[in-house]
Amino acid sequence: MRLKVPFALLISSAAFRPALSQPAPRAPHGIYAVVDTAGLANGQLTTSCSTTTAQFEGYFVSLYQQLLSDPAIAGLTLQVHWDSLNQNAPCRARVVQRKASARANNGQLFASAILAIGGTAAAQTFHPDIPRAWDDKEVARLEVPLAQCDRSPRYPSAEQYYARKVRTVYRTYPVYAPGRAPAGYLESLKEKEPEIIAFDASQLRTKEDWVRAGEAVFNDSPFPFPVGPKGFQGTPGITFPVTREGIIPVDRYVIRQRGMVEQSNGTSCAACHTRVLPDGTALAGAQMDFAVYPAFAARFRSSPDAITRAREFDWITSGAPWVMPRTEFDKLTNEDLARRYEAMPAGVLERQGTSSTYPVRVPSLIGVADIKYLDATGLVRPVPSAT
Numbered sequence: 379m380r381l382k383v384p385f386a387l388l389i390s391s392a393a394f395r396p397a398l399s400q401p402a403p404r405a406p407h408g409i410y411a412v413v414d415t416a417g418l419a420n421g422q423l424t425t426s427c428s429t430t431t432a433q434f435e436g437y438f439v440s441l442y443q444q445l446l447s448d449p450a451i452a453g454l455t456l457q458v459h460w461d462s463l464n465q466n467a468p469c470r471a472r473v474v475q476r477k478a479s480a481r482a483n484n485g486q487l488f489a490s491a492i493l494a495i496g497g498t499a500a501a502q503t504f505h506p507d508i509p510r511a512w513d514d515k516e517v518a519r520l521e522v523p524l525a526q527c528d529r530s531p532r533y534p535s536a537e538q539y540y541a542r543k544v545r546t547v548y549r550t551y552p553v554y555a556p557g558r559a560p561a562g563y564l565e566s567l568k569e570k571e572p573e574i575i576a577f578d579a580s581q582l583r584t585k586e587d588w589v590r591a592g593e594a595v596f597n598d599s600p601f602p603f604p605v606g607p608k609g610f611q612g613t614p615g616i617t618f619p620v621t622r623e624g625i626i627p628v629d630r631y632v633i634r635q636r637g638m639v640e641q642s643n644g645t646s647c648a649a650c651h652t653r654v655l656p657d658g659t660a661l662a663g664a665q666m667d668f669a670v671y672p673a674f675a676a677r678f679r680s681s682p683d684a685i686t687r688a689r690e691f692d693w694i695t696s697g698a699p700w701v702m703p704r705t706e707f708d709k710l711t712n713e714d715l716a717r718r719y720e721a722m723p724a725g726v727l728e729r730q731g732t733s734s735t736y737p738v739r740v741p742s743l744i745g746v747a748d749i750k751y752l753d754a755t756g757l758v759r760p761v762p763s764a765t
Contacts, residue, residue, distance in 0.1 A: 504585040512539040522757050526700035531730070549573040550597045550630035553610045553641060558624025564609045567631055567639045596651075596662065597630045599642030605631070610641055615673030622658030628666065644670075650727065650740050663743040671722035671737070678716035685712055696733040731755040 445451055514536050524530045551567060554560075575594040582588050605611060610629060612618055618626045628649045630642045642649065653664035677688035692715060693707055718734040726737040731753075738754050746752065 503583050504588060506585075506588055510536075512536045519759060522759065524700070524757075529698075529700055545600065547575040547577075547594055547598045548632050548634055549575060549594065550599075550632045550642070550646075553626045553629040553631055554624050555618070555620045555626055556608070556610075558620070559609070564605075564639060567633060568637050570633050571636055572633050593662070596647045597642075599630065599632060599640075599646045601645045602632050602634070602640035602642050605639050605641050609639070613644075613670075613673050615676060616670060617668060619654035619668055621654055621660050625660070627652045627654065627660035627662075628668075647743075651743050661744075663746075665725050665740045665742045667724055669722065669724040671719040671726075671728065671734075675716040675719040678712040678719070689715065692728075692734055695730065696728055698733070731757050 442454060445454065517533050517536075520533075521531060554563065575591070575598075577591055582591055610626065610631075612626075612629075618628060620626055629644065630646060630648065632640050632642065634640060644650075648662065650666050651663050653661045653667045655661055674688070677684050679685075680688075689712075693704065697704065697707060715734065722728070722734075722737050726739050728734050728737045732738040732755060741749075741752050741754065752758070
């Protein structure tokens, strides 16, 4: 007796290169190799005519486990050969009933074995390739030297960086637009205990675990401040995007002390890298889609203390004394600076390497691992270890 069963295809990610250095994730490159499961099955029958279904299943489970243990193999799929299909007319159903039943049973046997192993492969521990965050050689080549070299940024050494205390990351909670929060939402947050997000790599077993950990950092704020009695306090003049659920995704509540609710106030990664799509869903990692700086223009038309702080902020953020000395900057009127801020559209920021005259776009972080040049100032070189 010979069996006609589905073939198993190996989706190879080798692509004529050495085996992958990590077992997951595996990405197919379009190279397929066929495992003749029908021939193997018939070989088992030839060896022993008394082979049971359980023995068949055990044999193929072991085979697929062995195949998937090879890091160059991305996965398995089924190939049903055309001549395994029953093309007989209904009137001949009784004649082919036994053969069709045998084929169906065998197909179910081997398909279930593949699916079982596939589930096991998907649950394999995920080991992301995380480069060293602060490397002296990489930091030294990070930026193109400025025209006045002694003005180029100087960064702390790796020893200084890793000697710093690791900041505690707390769980954050959604911020709702006025009138959109569930009844009693703010009061319920005040009753919560602080929840610290611990980053123990040994406990992050799957890709989903790592994504959730990264999301916690993405939403975390280094400088939160207490909210008012009504909750979220937005900067006057800024129209924050709101999802269809009534959530303002660019801000988050955080509980660092029971009874006190704080908000991130635009200091998290999410603040600049979240966009609300036309259908009302939030897209994390995308370029911000609302204007921030026009609202800041009012600071240059405010009290003397507020004006002093605003001017100092502008100079610290983007002052370039080799282009415009501080004495020349001080000659700019408050109205000049206010008009600069009013002219900044959505999706741009003033920061180091730019100015209020030439703000830079906020990059999208989607697919950041594959982006060679993330920065738009032309001063930052690509970092091979981070891409």
